[in-house]
Amino acid sequence: MGPLLELKQITKQYPTSFPLRGKGKGVEALRDVSLSIKEGEIIGLVGQSGSGKSTLGEIILQLEKPTEGHVMFAGKNLSTVSKKARKQMRRDIQMVFQDPYETMHPSFTVFDTIAEPLRIHGWRQKEQIRKKVYETLAQVELSPVEDYINRFPHELSGGQLQRIAIARAIVLNPRFLVADEPVSMLDVSIRAGILHLLKQLNDTFKLTMLYISHDLSTVSYLCDRLAVLYKGEIVEIGPTKKVLESPQHPYTQALLTAIPMFPHNRSVIV
Numbered sequence: 001m002g003p004l005l006e007l008k009q010i011t012k013q014y015p016t017s018f019p020l021r022g023k024g025k026g027v028e029a030l031r032d033v034s035l036s037i038k039e040g041e042i043i044g045l046v047g048q049s050g051s052g053k054s055t056l057g058e059i060i061l062q063l064e065k066p067t068e069g070h071v072m073f074a075g076k077n078l079s080t081v082s083k084k085a086r087k088q089m090r091r092d093i094q095m096v097f098q099d100p101y102e103t104m105h106p107s108f109t110v111f112d113t114i115a116e117p118l119r120i121h122g123w124r125q126k127e128q129i130r131k132k133v134y135e136t137l138a139q140v141e142l143s144p145v146e147d148y149i150n151r152f153p154h155e156l157s158g159g160q161l162q163r164i165a166i167a168r169a170i171v172l173n174p175r176f177l178v179a180d181e182p183v184s185m186l187d188v189s190i191r192a193g194i195l196h197l198l199k200q201l202n203d204t205f206k207l208t209m210l211y212i213s214h215d216l217s218t219v220s221y222l223c224d225r226l227a228v229l230y231k232g233e234i235v236e237i238g239p240t241k242k243v244l245e246s247p248q249h250p251y252t253q254a255l256l257t258a259i260p261m262f263p264h265n266r267s268v269i270v
């Protein structure tokens with residue numbers, strides 16, 4: 001079986017509003033990035049601020065178009081598929097962001113938030129929607145469900161909100177999840193619970209993930225493989241343990257030494 005998702009020689013340039021002497025070609029956020037992700041795999045993407053991590057996630061989610069190259073999902077080219085197939089892919093590839101509060105509608109209850117994707121994708125029967133929302137809330141381990149279902153975002157903690165965001169992302173049974181710094185805004189004490197949940201979803205549903213982070217300790221807990229992005233290019237990729245224990249590229253080595261607590265304190269963080 002081929003890979004579930006493949007990035008093929010992706011380059012992304014953003015236009016700049018101030019081209020230097022009229023010759024500027026913009027910001028090159030990604031250059032010639034190729035990456036292949038197997039079904040069921042969790043791949044970590046690390047790199048410093050501005051290295052292109054979010055851009056890569058946005059291209060997978062079809063929020064941004066690559067300037068060159070293309071994305072293959074389940075054997076189909078995202079840029080040339082039919083409208084119908086693209087809609088299916090939007091269902092199959094979901095996302096979780098850093099700040100759950102920002103992505104929630106403030107006047108939506110938990111129920112409305114999780115039911116919204118179902119309604120958008122044509123679910124009409126109230127009882128079916130209710131059943132699916134309750135089932136999904138149980139999957140993200142918010143129980144008893146009745147305690148949460150009618151609450152508004154401002155009545156929930158950061159960790160609870162992130163669980164709701166994950167519930168909203170998995171309610172349509174996607175095959176691929178882009179998680180962009182999903183725990184970095186949360187209190188250290190609740191990060192482990194969210195990471196454990198992501199791992200569990202991966203185990204139970206074979207949910208494939210791209211986990212974007214600058215925090216190597218969470219990556220080492222969660223990811224099977226690790227890709228290191230530096231100035232828009234993947235400079236190193238391999239099994240997480242191998243990359244962390246014997247980094248080959250000078251940038252990966254620098255990244256590791258910049259974290260004084262690693263690896264001794266790993267268990268404290270995750």
Ligand SMILES: Nc1ncnc2c1ncn2[C@@H]1O[C@H](COP(=O)(O)OP(=O)(O)OP(=O)(O)O)[C@@H](O)[C@H]1O
Nearest residue numbers: 014015027029047048049050051052053054055056
């Ligand atoms: N919409 C945009 N328009 C113009 N330039 C952009 C846009 N989005 C990102 N960039 C630029 O592209 C480069 C890569 O940004 P990106 O956000 O992908 O990096 P990142 O690794 O996710 O950073 P961070 O960790 O800070 O989120 C940066 O130089 C950034 O300024």
